[in-house]
Amino acid sequence: MKVCKNCGEEKSLDDFYMRSDGGVKKPRSECKKCTAVRVSNRYHSSEDVRTVHRNNSRKNAFKKYGLDEADFDRMFDEQGGKCKICGTEIQKVGSSSEIVKIACIDHCHETGKVRGLLCRPCNTGLGNFKDNPSYLLGAIKYLEGTKC
16 A cells, blocks of 8 residues: 555555666556646646647657658648548648647558548548448448438
């Protein structure tokens, strides 16, 4: 048992993240619940933190797919600032309230080759269908065969 330095509650050691101190694992001073609240508050309380996170994610995506800002800008301009699937207007950057409008870099999961820029819903949809055309065709047949 251990007392959390933040909430003051006595909790099981399983309720604490462990840290390695010279090869010896020791529980952190803050319980998992308090850690989660602290991290969430830090992330959600500051637009600057969210912006830095999004910029880092974008830089990592560029690195992962072998792109740079010029490549991204070229694709964005070639697509007229619209999602390659649904034609919805997308943005190069945006606030957290506009996250569905921010352009996602779509890529083939087998080859890693970039296919284009999509809105978040279309990119998520392809991912949920595992980039499998037969799943997508099945969904089309299903929708065409149902009456709402």
